[in-house]
Amino acid sequence: MALDTNLSLRQSVIYQVYNRNHNHTGTFRELIYDLKRIKELGVDIVYLLPIHPIGKKDKKGSLGCPYSIQDYREVNPEYGTLEDFKDLIKATHEHGMKLMIDVVYNHTSRDSVLLKTHPEWFYKNDEGEFANRIGDWSDVTDLDYTKDVALWDELIDILKYWAALGVDGYRCDVASFIPIKFWIKARSEVAKINPDFIWLAESVDGGFIKGVRSLGYEVCSDSELYQAFDICYDYDVYCYFKDYLLGKSSLAEYVKRVQLQEYIYPGNYVKLRCLENHDQARIASLVQSKEQLNMWTAFNYLQKGATMIYAGQEASCQHQPSLFDVDKVDWSHYNEAGMADLMKQLAIIKKDPVMSEGYYEIELGTVGDxxxxxxxxxxxxxxxxxxxxxxxxxxxxxxxxxxxxxxxxxxxxxxxxxxxxxxxxxxxxxxxx
CATH class of the missing domain: 2.60.40.1180 (Golgi alpha-mannosidase II)
Structure with a gap:
């Protein structure tokens, strides 16, 4: 674990926003007007999906995937200008919250600036073609961190650029696929600009790790990532949680996996606890009743770690928005859902220091589930x-x-x-x- 990780992150609430589908215009400017409501939910950190221009070559859907990035140093004009983004940073800070953005350093779009200027920095398959190593990601091509140290310097310089503008943290997409030495160096360099910078890793589940390693590629486990990151996803246990909801596994199996986290990770580990996100089904679509939805929401806040809610979760949305098209969050049931009031209460409870400092245990009950x-x-x-x-x-x-x-x-x-x-x-x- 990064030695300087602030354990108060276990008391934090992170709010995930996909700008394109969050509101009517999908712009930074309109998001600024929603910050007051977001803050009232008890949110500490606003996290934005990638803000950069999207590649057009082999794009998915009508508008392309935000994780197919064309230029790391620019903002997507669909969202506004760089000045608009700076104003969003300022407004977020004025509301007493921090702003985190997505970093996608495993790959770029197939028409990216880096691919045009430095093709030698990219992975090629056995046929000598630009390609991706893993998954059906037809709109991207992978970077190759073994080719040239200049790639590391360029990517770290980009991280320092956004940190200097006032960004407070990075959520690093598929961080497991990138050498841990790169992340350690990046953390050290960004700390020179902001020593309190927050690093969140999208780590991957155990089955995925085994599968990638069987193909001969390196991939980091959560334990390795904690050398550079403050927070890791809880994908090591998420599949057991979802299998329980779908009737494929027992609650006991899920609890056993969560208990394991207490001794396979460093003593100051922080896990990201989320019931849904842009890659997963909405929790309201997986449970049978409002009472169960309330129960799981409270559990998510009370677990050891940082809580993340995906915009629309507070309105009990059941539809998972598309990443590739205009597919707006349905806010029409916000007031009647009652989830916002519950989340506000839970956020207050979570802010108690016992949630970060107390000795934690989780146990299966003696009655029912x-x-x-x-x-x-x-x-x-x-x-x-x-x-x-x-x-x-x-x-x-x-x-x-x-x-x-x-x-x-x-x-x-x-x-x-x-x-x-x-x-x-x-x-x-x-x-x-």
Whole structure:
């Protein structure tokens, strides 16, 4: 783990925005007007999908994929000008939030500036053609970090450029495919501009790592990435979570995988906890009821790590927007969904230092499909119970009998004979020492 990682990142809420589909115009200017609402959700960091011009050669859909980047040093005119982006940075800071942008350094578009000026920096297949090594990414071609150290210098210079403009962090696309030594050097160089810069790695799941290595390519595990990154995705456990929702696996299997994180990663690890993102189905499309949606949302906030919500999640959107076309977020159910109010409450709960400093445990409950979490510090113990099956019962918990207050509902939580009666709502309470 990067030694200077700030553990308060475990208390943070990240808000993911795909600018094209976020609002009516899809511009930086219009996003500025939404910052007040976003801040009121309890958000600390606004994270934008790639902001750069999109390649036209072999593009996907009508407008192309934002991860097929033509020029790392420019902004997509679809979103506005560089001055508009600078104003967005300033406005984000004025609202007390930080701004993170996507970095896509595994590949560029097939008509990128770098491919035209430095073709020697790119991977070629056995036929001598520009290509990508992994996946059906027909609109991009891969960079080759083994060819020329000048590539490293150029890419790091670009990172320093955006940091100097006021960007506060990078979410690094498929960071696992890029040499860890590059990321370590990049972190060191950017720290000269902003020592508090935030590094988020899109790490990949274990099956993907094995598959890539079987093809003879290098790919970093989460444990390796933590040498340079503050936060890694939780894709090492996400597939078990989704399989449970789809009835393909047990809750016990998912919990076991989350428990493993406590001793396979460094002691100061931070995981990104998200129920959905631009690559995954909307959580509202995967659960059966509003009660289950509330339960999983609360669980996501109370887990150890940074919470990320994807714009539209607070409106209980079920449709996953296309990356390649105009496909606007449906905000029409925002007020009736009630998720925004829940998220505001959960964000307040998450800001308590016990969420970053407390000794954390996650356990499978003794009744139905239940999970309980605990955080313990020198001043308090925080406990949270999640009844995913919504079945009645009494859950055994090894805590002192007494009457406590549910931090979400303000209702009494009664522990009697070391048991708590389950509810269709999340149960979160503190025991002060």
């Amino acid at each position: 239940t999970v309980y979490l605990s955080y313990e510090s020198s001043v308090k113990q925080r406990l949270a119970i999640f009844n995913f099956s919504l079945k009645a019962g009494d859950l055994f918990m090894d805590v002192a009998d007494g009457t406590y207050k549910n931090l979400l509902t303000q209702q009494d939580v009664i522990v009697k004979n070391k048991t708590v009666t389950l509810s269709n709502e999340p149960i979160i309470f503190d025991i002060n020492k």
